[in-house]
Amino acid sequence: MKTNLRFFFLMNTFLSILLAVVLVTTGCTPKVVPVEGPQITMMVETNFTSSEYDAGSLLLWNIGQNTLQTSGTSVVHVIDLDNGGLPLYWQLSSPVRVVQQWNYLSKKPLITTISKDVNLLTLPEGMQYLSTKDSEIRRWYASDENAFVAVPLELDALLNETLDGKTLTITEQSISSGSKAQTLTVPVPSSLTQIVVVYGSGSINNGLVLVEAGDKVVKNMSDGIWLLRMSDGKATWIRCGNRDAFTEGFISGQWASFARVGSLLYFTHSHNGQIGCIDTAAALPSITLPENINTLLAKLYSNGPTNTEGPLQAQLASDNGTLIIEYPAANWNGGYDYAVDTSGTILGSLYVNKISIVSFDAKGKQGSSIPTPGSISFPSIDLFQ
Template sequence: MKTMTSRYCSRIVTFVSILLAVVLVTTGCTPKVVPVEGPQISMMVETNFTSSEYDAGALLLWNIGQSTLQTSGTSVVHVTDSDNGGLPLYWQPGSPVRVVQQWNYLSKKALITTISKDANLLTPPEGMQYLLTKDSAPIQRWYASDENAFVNVPEQPGLSNETPGTKTITITEQGVAPASKAQTLTVPVPSGLTQIDVVYGSGSITNGFVLVETRDKVAKNAADSLWLLRMNNGAGSWARCGDLSAFDGEIIAGQDPSFARVGSLLYFTHSHTRIGCIDTAATSPSVTLPENINTLLAKLYSNGPTNTEGPLQAQLASDNGVLIIEYPAANWNGGYDYAVDTSGTILGSLYGNKISIVSFDAKGKQGSSIPTPGSTSFPSIDLFQ
């Protein structure tokens, strides 16, 4: 009886399995393959140019996985810049997008106005508004999203003017209007450093960092070094990232370096020679040279313009966990934007000029294109200025 029962149950299971397979096929309930979207990158399209003004903020969405482009077609801000030759926009994607207000350095007149509810104009607190004036030393400023506050630090802290043995660097944080009470963090500077240039900042006094380039004038002809000043719950600590021997001894050489942060990874340029990277979350951070990224940079340099008066530097940006490397075309009539992951693998690219933008997939196959009467700008993850 046990043998017959077992055979009988086995036959039932087999029959049910066959019937289920037939039902799945006939009813169309086969598993569906969901296409991988891949990362999406936001850009702003700048339009309606005159000699000194333009509209901006029509959002352009680049779906890298599908190699498609889509634009909202509606501008969100108007920029007036009659004396400075066109300042870059500092903005973050979102709904609404965040755009930092800027001023004319001479007249202190506001240069940006909203023309759509899709933009939130961030106005730095008084005292942090002007990066450079006749009456004050330049500052570096960025936005801490979690705190809805701007953070600033002197670009070149005046260490030589302070009392020996008490050299410090002071970071100030203050909320966006209606402004909250300002907070400051004063941190002693490691001994032996006689010059500091602040080159990047991210986050808040509660959780953030400041990257500085330093020089020890005691050691003649020594390469500059990079240090991280880490901020944690109102306290600061220093970590040396190594010297800049691979970058001709310094990263500030005739032009400011370009930075982009992808998570804890901070990428930076120096001239046309290298793209460096620092893991700002590492216990012992160091400057590395990502091989695949620098191979791409060398290719862009070899195929780029040759009629340059000085070193031609790539520009970096990031969005949605992707590093973007911008470089001009050989004839200066357009430029390329390569999207790479943290391993340096090319995910896709764009070619843009004053007429259109064309997308390409990772293998160089052309995707979609859209007309663009003006230039484009990528977001700034920290709104660092």
């Protein structure tokens, strides 16, 4: 027993001396491990006039470190010729992709000046003013094919009839010079009386279309939400549920706001509505209402403006695997942008007004502040219009 105790004592002394040597050599200060977290990229919109602005620079929001950093480089000049707002559709890449002439109703350019850091995407000939005799169209950009995809906004059956025998034609046009357009013609489920396309993403070889549809045959069932999956030039319709499962559907009043995080498609619609979600990769996709995300949304509603003239809904965006929820401040002098992960955990937030952009961490501690006379614009994964 004495031998064991002596051995233990000697080993303990040796380890203590070794630890002291290490501390003397390296110092007592622990190594600083950088805080990891998603990084969100935005455009800072500056130099406003009554009809135009500059997306003056790219802004990097490091959520983990609670910092903001701007490049200070002028990116693109946008002019609002139709007095319909100041839209800017862009994708984060190198160089940044922005879209020229997005609104096919206008024959005038929206973007007037670009820098060397921008790749300007111009709609191919024949798609700039594309429409059908029955309706307008929905369009988006498919990065994997470097092509634009278009689909009719809606299809309607005659009174007391269904869309049995009708087809939905999806057109894909590569930006490459001289390339021919590809089409995918999809029969519409026969029981439907109307379909309205509300979102689209990807190509006809690997993409999806989300629609809200009226159903005549199925009794006691409100309008349905359908997902059209496209793969290798073939398409499959999958019913995801009823519009009652998601507030009032997508199309009553104002159009819904969408954001995609991987295979998860988030959407919200109308004042005091909830944020819904569909896992578009699931075998049997359905509408869910993420609890933590909607708890945050309810807080934004309760703390937001009360003197609204009409429905006021949150706006959704996404970047780097993070969902971003935008909502105006109560006094209308600014707005909040909350970054959350797919579990609904708040990662950080921004407060943006006409004077500055301020970052906050998940606990509300203030981080960086950048002066700016403008606002911010988040990237669009699909450039969906």
